[in-house]
Amino acid sequence: MTVLKTLQEQWFPLPVPLHRKKKKTGSAGGRWEKRRTEEERKVKANDREYNEKFQYASNCIMTSKYNVLTFLPVNLFEQFQEVANTYFLFLLILQLIPQISSLSWFTTIVPLALVLSITAVKDATDDYFRHKSDNQVNNRQSRVLIRGSLQNEKWMNVRVGDIIKLENNQFVSADLLLLSSSEPHGLCYIETAELDGETNMKVRQSVSVTAELGDPNNLATFDGEVVCEPPNNKLDRFCGALCWRDKKYPLTNQNMLLRGCVLRNTEACYGLVIFAGPDTKLMQNSGRTKFKRTSIDRLMNTLVLWIFGFLVCMGVILAVGNAVWEKEVGSLFQSYLPWEPPVDNFLFSSFLSFWSYVIILNTVMPISLYVSVEVIRLGHSYFINWDRQMFCSQRNTAAEARTTTLNEELGQVEYIFSDKTGTLTQNIMSFNKCSINGQTYGEGTDRMGTQPKRLDFTPFNSLADPDFSFYDDKLLELVKVGDPHAQEFFRLLSLCHTVMSEEKSEGELVYKAQSPDEGALVTAARNFGFVFRSRTPGTITTTEMGRTVTYSLLAILDFNNIRKRMSVIVRNPEGRIRLYCKGADTVLLERLHPSNQELMAVTSDHLNEYGADGLRTLALAFRDLSEEEWEVWSESHQFADKATDCREDRLAAAYDKIEQDMMLLGATAIEDKLQEGVPETIALLSLANIKVWVLTGDKQETAVNIGYSCKMLTDDMGEVFIIGGHTVQSVRQELRRARERMVEMSRARDGEKREGMEGRAEACFMGNGFGGGPEGDGGGGKPLQGSSFPSPPSSFMDSISGEFGLVINGHSLAHALEADMELEFVSTACACKAVICCRVTPLQKAQVVELIKKYRKAVTLAVGDGANDVSMIKSAHIGVGISGQEGIQAVLASDYSFAQFRFLQRLLLVHGRWSYLRMCRFLCYFFYKNFAFTMVHFWFGFFCGFSAQTVYDQYFITLYNIVYTSLPVLAMGIFDQDVPEQRSLEYPKLYEPGQLNLLFNKKEFFICIAQGIYTSVVLFFVPYAVLSNSTQSNGVPLADYQTFAVTTATALVIVVSVQIALDTGFWTVINHVFVWGSLGSYFTIMFALHSQTLFRIFPNQFHFVGCAQSTLLKPVVWLTIALATAICVVPVLAFRFLKLDLKPQLSDTVRYTQLVLQKRRKPAGRSLGGVWRGAGSVSESRLGTRGGSRRSGYAFAHQEGFGELITSGKNMRLSSLGLASFASRHSSSWIETLRRKKNPHTPPSASGDSSPAPSRASGPVPPLSNSSSVLGGSQETPIEEETVTEARQDVPTVSCSFGQPAASGSARASPPDDLTSAAVRSHGTDSPGGWTLSLGTVQEALFGWKGTEVRVDASDNQESQHVAMETSQAE
């Protein structure tokens, strides 16, 4: 959404990429600080002098931190708050002490200056954009009432107490108290999308006394005083009072227009500025987000500390050495080399030597580490931004990495918390199927045929909505021939709703539905010839089959959660009174006239079918009322309505009385359109061992429904537990029972499994990744033991096989989240494959995330699109915002944003995986190269009297990290790929190393360090041994210091270059340029520094004159370098080869396969993307033919009370109202009613009857993830000669009983040659077939379930089946 994008820039001008430090609030923050004492705010309208006294913030917002003058000092100050920078500054100061300085000052200041300036440039750029957007926002125009006349004023000049005129579609410039509006009753409508993310329009009303003021002339004299709360960030609360003419009027949020809202459907309104600029709720809410660090960051910090400790140890060792040396040797050597003046004994000398060594050895932890990490992350972020496959063309939104600090953590995610509406679903309802008079219509009917044609309604109906799509022409024919049932069906849909219509021009209807379901139904009716045109409080005008009909609306029997239905009673032009009702089938079917029995049975079947498809269903019915019945009921209704006590209950009873004996018309099925590719994405993610939890504010029914339709919950699941208890006790019991049941069921299943294959099961569980690595286990397992439940042992997680689902309600969740229940909840929930939390508040969403963070020690990702997801997004390790239809709050709080949920798979499996891999490889290599570089000094220390003499030229030390070795490793860190992107989507198991943190952990770190130290030993002692006695061919000895330095340095550069060449797995042009370029630059720069020219200019700076030539021309030197390189590299090569050969990781295998394939047929081209996409498109036609449980739910997402709003006529323009008298029929308290009903404590939906009962476990079908984890198993087990053969026999069995597609093989009757042939062939070859098959199984498991339907279709066409398999495995 481009509008949103621009908005975002306008409102929140902080792009804030690449921030390394917690942002200090700028000067604006300081101001808040100062005035935190403000306890209440007094604002007097039209009285600037009075308001000036309080020094309220002006409406000028400032998100920028610096100006031209303050930039340098402030920025430097901020940068030196970074520990690393201060540390290097400290080193710099040390180096300035001549007795200590073992290196020239520039060896530190050059890198430090480089780092500081890069950061400063980045900060300056960020700030420049903030300035720019600040200016843009501040300079917007608004109409301010000054001295009785409206004047244009910049936003920044608006003051508290000013009266502002707003016009339609304008942004509200500050937090205003609504004074009056052009609409009746001082009403005005606002859209709050930017503020809280809700797209539906909201109504605000001014206090009645000010509403009467009306025009500017009156307002200019308005001098009311508002006393209210101080600025805060609560969007939904405002409390204050207006004092005017000695009267006090209470003010609530209902009277406020907040900055960031947009005025809609209101010509103009006037408001009094209460909060301005930084005090507005919008700005108060845009608080600095918590600075997130990745686990690698934390690890890195730990390691840096360790390295620092290591450095100190080295320093101490060498200092002790120095003391001994100075005492034993140095003191005797004084005739040649006296102690320097301040040194008078060996102890002091060793003290100085310690610091000297700290300076020399500090390169083990070079300053460039942090910068390089940032650069790499920035690069990865750009790749995310540039990814075309994460670009949504419908919304024209590209993916955006909003923070650049978290990329590698994307490769380690274990838990995904997803919002439902707008994230999994599009929040678009489409009228998909219907059942009319026992006949079902909709796309499902022509399954055998080709792609059904979309119906074109325009020739038949000029008022049709062109966007509406329906695929079954039978229904249209039925309506055309005038089938009374069909007509009545659509008539009901066109009458029974609370939709408002707006007819901009003749025939151009715009429906404003409160919930998208209703909109879809009314639009469907519209297209089938029953067009809802307009309504007044008492009439509904429709165009029925081209004929305009006006019904008088007698009553709206509004919806509520308990009734789960709504009805209207209308009188048609002929005078017949009819009640039309639509509602949840569970409620409605029991209110039918007995004569409907037969039809009800048929319709029920249809409803089941729809439910299985994941559609939201409604049953429709009508009832004819006689005039008397109506009169009687009307009276009782009015009585109930006027009742003061228990009005609700009385009304409900009255409604109930008349909604009886209805005649069934049929049922509708609305598809809550999932976003594209959601089921596939979820399947893929779960194959990658990522658990997806849905946290939604929606009702249980809807949530479960979506759970099924996006395949999180399946009918194959062992059991779906529903936790709906209202007390702590019941929740605890339910959780325990669920766990016991799980253990029970998995025991039963294990028994079965063991018959087939022993031992394999264990591997499966391991592969399932419940443990989350040894660390994860510790986190989850240990506290479990400590707590009090008896049955589940600490290895509870591991003993659960099978798939389970858990659905928990908001109120149960509240109990589950209590301190003593947390563990119980976590252990149960984490054992389930799918968890759905419904009816949760934003706060609970965050709590759930925190809970998992706390107990599972796993990386969490939260994805959402609305303001209600902000808390969750902020508290998760990674927050992802869907830049969808709802506001931009989520996006603003997020770390990554994109338009569609399905991009998540790419973000995690491709970008995240790569980022993690690259970062790990980078760090390994980086530590390696610096240890190799630095530790040489340590060894040299033993030969130079521990005098802190460096081995290398000081220029080499300066440039080593920033020039000679930085670019190749950066290139690797940015561009490296182990397997191509398609592969990581094909084999989701490739994601696992990240979750288990295998690529860079303490062990890996020590290996790198060890390798580095080994290299340094070789690099020192080989030249030592060779050069110490050798001479050049002209007789001059080679053992002089400078030759030694150049030899060692050259050997070092070559060894680390060879090493990076070995580490780089993806040699692009850039890698080549950088690697060869670095080597080239080393020699070039060295020759330049050793040139006579430079020496002649600065003889005191370039001691190494002529050294490069004289050294590098010596064959002995090159022989030494070659020897050192070989000794360094050969063991590494052998070790890596052995590892690859004996214990290949999945990625190695995939990579190897790739290579073999490439060799075999080069021209095969890249058609792989097609496999995935092809499979995706197939699944668009929903499967679910398995015939599932019925999951009908009354899907209305809207709140009750709108019926009242309509009949009151308040929301209608006077012009369109016709009858002004209607306006006064109801008391003006409707807003109050509305508000009361909106109150948080909406009665929980009685869920028992409509809860899913998916216990239809279809035999011992094991979970998908297990089938794929066979892979993990066969790969982990060290295969010996005997077990190989055993495995060969095992694997086919496994794949048959495990692979879900194979299990459903009975349906897939004929072609046995796709999967099984893999088995057969791998038998035939001499290779141990373990992983071959496993890969096949993964693929099968992945595509199989989606393809079930296809396969059934294709089975009668063996040819096409073959083709399909060909293409799907082409790559």
Added chain:
Amino acid sequence: MASSYKDEDGHISVKKPENTAFKQQRLPAWQPVLTAGTVLPAFFIIGLIFIPIGIGLYVTSNNIKEFEIDYTGLDPSSPCFNCSQNFSWNSTKPCTCSIPFYLEQPYESNVFMYYGLSNFYQNHRRYVKSRDDSQLNGNEESLRKPSKECEPYARHDNRPIAPCGAIANSMFNDTLELFYSDPNGTKTQIPLTATGIAWWTDKHVKFRNPGGNNDNLTAAFQGTTKPINWRRPAYELDSDPENNGFINEDFIVWMRTAALPTFRKLYRIIQRRNTMVPTLPRGNYTLEVVYNYPVRSFDGRKRMIFSTISWMGGKNPFLGIAYITVGSVCFLLGVILLFIHHKYDNRNNNPDISSN
């Protein structure tokens, strides 16, 4: 799909990312994989290259003749015992000792004569930096005002030291002379060449006398004083003006500090005069040492070394042995890995995996 469209405000909104190989991370790339087909041959090749080189180096090194005499004089039986006992920097009377030795093999071609010091920390940080390259380069200003780095050997008696610094101050100043004792008893001095022993760049670029090509070095060094331990000022090091002052090659050689505490420096070259006669025939020799340089104070040792030179320099058995070892290890590794690969290979070499 259009790559962009105009939104309400009329400005073009987000562009679809460009479809370039770089931005989409599709750059053509070489993706090397460590396979048996590449790694094992590499091992064998390394082995096959290193072993012959090693053998060659070893043979060459073995053909080089080297002869070494320790003349420190710690042992009372040593001719230099007295000198070493009595000597200190301050003594003015030169002490001489002569050491007879017998060469069992004749030395063909040029023979290089080195002096070697042990336990002498020329690579000590404070020692290494204690020089003024600017002064040594002939800079007049530095001559008068030596760099701070030279402390405490920058000034003496209120006059600047030239050359300044600890390195120069501790210059090796023993004089070694070689006499051949004919079988018939006559002693002939063997001529030693004192030039051509320093790096070309040192001699011609790095070290310059003050006052340029001024013949009168004494005048150029006017106002400076000799290093404390020196017996003669710099301008009296040699009579040859091309080998005097800062460009005296003995001095230059000393100033090129050694990397390790035990080192040798080229002292003289014994040029081969006659192609028919060995440079140093088999026989008895006497090494006459003017013992000026005290090393006993720090347990140092002094040696004199003769060596011939091959194409790859002096005697260096380590390099050859190391090459042979590394080559053999590589070869062996290759064999072992080949064995392991054949026996235990876990990797499927069959590309059918995903094409079936």
